[in-house]
Amino acid sequence: MPGCAADEAVRDDQLMQRFDSVGCDLVMGTAVRATIISHERWGVMAQVIGHETVGASVDAGVIDSPSGSPQARPEEYPPVGGQVDAVVQEINRYHPPAWIRLTMRAANLREFSWTCGCCGQLTILSPGGDGVTVDVRSSEGPGCASFAAHRSCLAGRLNPDFDGDRARVKAVGRDQPPPPAIGIGNQSPR
Incomplete structure (x- = not known):
């Protein structure tokens, strides 16, 4: 026997995947540890420890450059497999997949x-x-x-x-x- 429209809506909602709840305990400004998983020409791919199922990246412009360049050069990126301190700069949960953008700048780690x-x-x-x-x-x-x-x-x-x-x-x-x-x-x- 079919239920009312509200019951149908609840059943439909229960089937919906809410990708936007992934990593919901992270907000902008949260200090995290991350593992560098690859080097890209624009920066690095990373995994936030404890949130490995959510993609994460760090643009070269928010990695401190020992040479004084405005953005880190590929040879200045942290090593693949290394762990780094970072801060959540932005979390995109508007469209799937959810994505975390991190910053590794020392100034951002402080404030x-x-x-x-x-x-x-x-x-x-x-x-x-x-x-x-x-x-x-x-x-x-x-x-x-x-x-x-x-x-x-x-x-x-x-x-x-x-x-x-x-x-x-x-x-x-x-x-x-x-x-x-x-x-x-x-x-x-x-």
Whole structure:
């Protein structure tokens, strides 16, 4: 016996492959370790440790050049098989396959910045910075659009009546005191 349209939609959605959930624990500014798997004329192919099923690359322009060149020369690339420190520069989950772009520049390892999608100024995405990554997804199908934003810019664009959402935007990912244990402070002495 056929179900209602909503039941059919749920069944259809369950069959859909959501490639955009791959590597979802990575955001721009995340420090990672990666293994270099090949040299290309434009940079290197890599595998992010712990996320080996997601493709990754590092453009020569974001590999420091010991010779002082604006981009690393092929002979300056890290060796194939070697492990390197890197920072997630961008994650493309809009169309399959998901892809991670990394940066290996020493300056980016210390502090990674990206343009705020709200005001156009740089925001710091490294831990302790003033930026967050916003992922936009839909229940209608796979795909994810992402952008960086200053916490204050994003919170300022939310409806002023959404105090909880504004507070969460400002606090997400930051150290917060643990919630009080249930019943603490509400108990009468025995």
